[in-house]
Amino acid sequence: MRVIYPVATIAATRETPAIPRPHPRSDASVRAYAPTAERYDVSTSLTAYSELLCRAWSEGESFLNIEHDVEIGPATVRQATYCPEPWCVWPYYITGHQLLDWSLGCVRFHAKLLRAEPDLMAVASSKIGNRSMPPGDWHRLDAEVMPLLREREYIAHRHDPVIHHHHYFGEGCSCGDIACPL
Numbered sequence: 001m002r003v004i005y006p007v008a009t010i011a012a013t014r015e016t017p018a019i020p021r022p023h024p025r026s027d028a029s030v031r032a033y034a035p036t037a038e039r040y041d042v043s044t045s046l047t048a049y050s051e052l053l054c055r056a057w058s059e060g061e062s063f064l065n066i067e068h069d070v071e072i073g074p075a076t077v078r079q080a081t082y083c084p085e086p087w088c089v090w091p092y093y094i095t096g097h098q099l100l101d102w103s104l105g106c107v108r109f110h111a112k113l114l115r116a117e118p119d120l121m122a123v124a125s126s127k128i129g130n131r132s133m134p135p136g137d138w139h140r141l142d143a144e145v146m147p148l149l150r151e152r153e154y155i156a157h158r159h160d161p162v163i164h165h166h167h168y169f170g171e172g173c174s175c176g177d178i179a180c181p182l
């Protein structure tokens, strides 16, 4: 399974407070469970992430995308490899109690989806947004890709177990572990 692991340094994000990226627990999970992951620095511009996904999309091979604040589990890559569904997601909690079941955080796009919808990522990345965010800005990429998949009548296939997301939300880390390093 091709695994894409885009990482950005905190300097390129607008998060407060500054949290080290990639998150140490995300990094550890990728090293342990996805050792062949292709790591890409997407700090170079606001659109580097969407450009990376467009490139992977056009290369046509099934891929699992893991964002730099997501901690995968031991089964994630195996599930991504063997599931025949076109679009798979691994849900995670984003505030400690709200389960996010669609995002780019941990998602696998099957080669048959890339073949059937060759323009999808490019279309999502070229949508004109508001003035502060250029087309393809990583901040709203989720919000462009997922509705477009639904518009084209795909349904996200959810995988258990719930994985972890490490993002500070004011009450602590979204993973719910008070000992989680910020």
Ligand SMILES: [Zn+2]
Binding pocket: 083, 084, 085, 087, 088, 089, 157, 158, 159
């Ligand atoms: Zn699946």
Ligand SMILES: [Zn+2]
Binding pocket: 165, 166, 167, 173, 174, 175, 176, 177, 180, 181
């Ligand atoms: Zn955490």
